[in-house]
Amino acid sequence: MRIALDAMGGDNAPRSTVGGAIDYLNTYGEDAADVILVGREDSIKPLLKNNSFPAEKLTVIHAPDLVTMDDKPAKVLRTKPNSSLVMAIQLLKSKEAEAVISAGNTGALLATSLFSLGMIKGIKRPAFAPHIPGPEGGFILCDVGANADAKPQNLVQFGIMASAYLEHLDGNDNPTVGLLNIGIEENKGNELTLAAYPLMKEHLPNFIGNIEARYILDGQVDVVVCDGFVGNTVLKFIEGVTSNMKQWLINTIKTQPNAAELSNLMQPIFSEMTKQLDYEEFGGTHLLGISAHVLKAHGDSTPRSISRTLYTAQKAYHENLIQDITRRIALHTIED
Amino acid sequence: MRIALDAMGGDNAPRSTVGGAIDYLNTYGEDAADVILVGREDSIKPLLKNNSFPAEKLTVIHAPDLVTMDDKPAKVLRTKPNSSLVMAIQLLKSKEAEAVISAGNTGALLATSLFSLGMIKGIKRPAFAPHIPGPEGGFILCDVGANADAKPQNLVQFGIMASAYLEHLDGNDNPTVGLLNIGIEENKGNELTLAAYPLMKEHLPNFIGNIEARYILDGQVDVVVCDGFVGNTVLKFIEGVTSNMKQWLINTIKTQPNAAELSNLMQPIFSEMTKQLDYEEFGGTHLLGISAHVLKAHGDSTPRSISRTLYTAQKAYHENLIQDITRRIALHTIED
CATH class of the missing domain: 3.40.718.10 (Isopropylmalate Dehydrogenase)
Known part of the structure; x- marks a missing residue:
């Protein structure tokens, strides 16, 4: 399994995201999913140096652009296609990753996920x-x-x-x-x-x-x-x-x-x-209803909460959460 | 000024209401408004005994019936006309009192006030x-x-x-x-x-x-x-x-x-x-928008909070709150 992590999203990024990825990989070792850090290489790579972790499980994909908190959520996909947030979500669309995590602009994560990945069949609104x-x-x-x-x-x-x-x-x-x-x-x-x-x-x-x-x-x-x-x-x-x-x-x-x-x-x-x-202690929040695993980590996530969010994404994937929601929703059709 | 107090309303009534009235009268002395305790005489009068307070400012009006928390608010006016809550509100309608206070059934206080006293001109909904x-x-x-x-x-x-x-x-x-x-x-x-x-x-x-x-x-x-x-x-x-x-x-x-x-x-x-x-420390809550002073005291009011609510009612009356709201609302007509 591969998790795309928006390395530039969040108040403390990329320190928190890179640190969180390292913590996750070291904590779960062989059982950990692969982590793809999406963001500015020149910001990420120095933070990886002098750290020991299973390097074969970590990839960096360069994304030159950034989504800020001021960006209009609905426009990000079009105006910032090379941002870390959009590129991380696109990895799910192109089947290069199975889950995405961002601690950045919540509205942008929601709008881009909705548009790029769509909703589970039968779901009217995500949550x-x-x-x-x-x-x-x-x-x-x-x-x-x-x-x-x-x-x-x-x-x-x-x-x-x-x-x-x-x-x-x-x-x-x-x-x-x-x-x-x-x-x-x-x-x-x-x-x-x-x-x-x-x-x-x-x-x-x-x-x-x-x-x-x-x-x-x-x-x-x-x-x-x-x-x-x-x-x-x-x-x-x-x-x-x-x-x-x-x-x-x-x-x-x-x-x-x-x-x-x-x-x-x-x-x-x-x-x-x-x-x-402190609900941040519990890691990120799933965006339920999207047809893939999209997780929002809190804006001021620490490396520890990013690490926990990575584990949550991994667990949801292995537990087939999306398939189970799809099955249950199909059993409970409600007319508008 | 005269304040009708639903002596039977609230978890601790009539001990809390009678005690609150005595406390209020003793605290404000000559400046206090007249208090009309509405409720069962046989429950109220024993609680007044052996207490010192300005007796000329306290009246008891016998109300044989009670509104409970299970009574349907919209029906109370018709089904329980002789309840302490309804009779207290009727004292405002008949100009025998200028404010009413109840710690009883909130919905019943609201519905009965709306129906018996009506709203300030221009107000669409009370609050x-x-x-x-x-x-x-x-x-x-x-x-x-x-x-x-x-x-x-x-x-x-x-x-x-x-x-x-x-x-x-x-x-x-x-x-x-x-x-x-x-x-x-x-x-x-x-x-x-x-x-x-x-x-x-x-x-x-x-x-x-x-x-x-x-x-x-x-x-x-x-x-x-x-x-x-x-x-x-x-x-x-x-x-x-x-x-x-x-x-x-x-x-x-x-x-x-x-x-x-x-x-x-x-x-x-x-x-x-x-x-x-603890918001109960601050006494009762005005029901704003009604054409008279209607105050809800908290269900588990103590004598102290009843006493404070009596003072709040008095102050609102002397400050012409209803007239001032009427004037302001007239200046700000909004079409539906």
Whole structure:
């Protein structure tokens, strides 16, 4: 198996991507997939020097151009065909790779994948499905913004895809699915969730009904389904809470007479809690619904999270995730 | 001024409501509004005994019936005319009171107020606008679920109403308004926010554009506008984080060798942090858009939060909030 890695994508690229590839290859050794680093050779090659890794598993393909965060997603394929992001995706199209990973412009990755690779037969809309960690083990939140608006049948497909994803990636044989809603009763919700509820009940054997945002961190359900606007809002709010929590603790401690002592004692607690809520720890997010393995790593990925994302891509490929989603979607056709 | 208090509404009623009324009257003394406790006399009167308070400012009106959390909101007015909730609202209709407060069934309070009291001229949809506390002072989130679905012009009116509310209640002369969105650029969002943005820009002089959920706790904007589904989701997620945070800290501390010592030292920090994020500390939430002062206190209100809600109602009345909203809405007519 070969994984194309957009070496120039992300805030810390190419240091994070090259470092992540090396870490992955050294961690998994003979079991690792081949990694194709796509990007500027003059930036990548110096970073490979003085590092020991199984060189036969690493290729560099030169891509002279870059996609930036300011590039319009829908135009990238046409205006930047020689960018690392576009060239990495094209390797899937030309069957020179089986998965692609980028920590760069999310919209560009989505638009280019949609256009170049297309969707799985029967899928109406793709979805991002990150693993959200929590003190009780976390859950998959799907969608978090591949689309801002969704129809009821999209939500059903999000549930089907995310369930398959979790079964293969986590070995969770029977993941429960909840519909994120503002009440638990079937007759609660907005137009979208009211219409989605009966469809989810019909098509998802493990549908446990509505779940309110208050309880999603409690580990009650494995997959939380929502439209991309709501999911993105929840995801970003979690980021806000995570990034602020340490500061709140510190500020609160400062009001105490024994502030200095407390602050020292609490350092390991701070680190541990931030980690518990930090979804980057869990590597990249699959873009579910695309006809090939496309993974988005977080913009400020570290080498460690790139390494984990490479492993996730490898596992999804070997578990035949795309084929399984294709099979399940075919069993649950919903008319528009 | 007279405030009708649904004495039977809320998890801790009537102890919380009666205790809250006594606290309010004792705190504000001569400046306090008159309080009308509406509910079962035989439940209320024993709680008043052995308490000292300005008795001339407190009346009890007997209401034999109760609205429960299981009652269908839209039917309460017809099926439970002698309930404390309905009778309290009717006191506004008959001009025997100028504000009503209930910690009971939110949907019933909303539906009965809408039907009995009606909306301010020009308002299309009412909205709940709680103050969400945060380490940087907090913000008003509007709407959090008076309606699950919203149109662009509703969001504009939410912004106008919540701004007026904050100016009068907090003395903030120039509150900034942000549109909760999944990107900061004008061309980001779902159908609703894309259509709302230019309208908000036109009608709200203090509109600062989109704000992502990540930054709402940072104190960057005073009013965060969103549809009721999204707002309710954010509110409930905050509740989840707040109620879990202490437990996460404790669990994390338990993994440390000096757990017992740390746990003791951190007790005051736990209390302080929970308080910082606890929006109940801030008393009740106005139901903006109704033609009279209707306030919802939290279901598990303590006497203290009932007391604060009574003060909020009094202040809003003396500041002519309803008249000011009426005036502002008339200046900003938006066609459907």
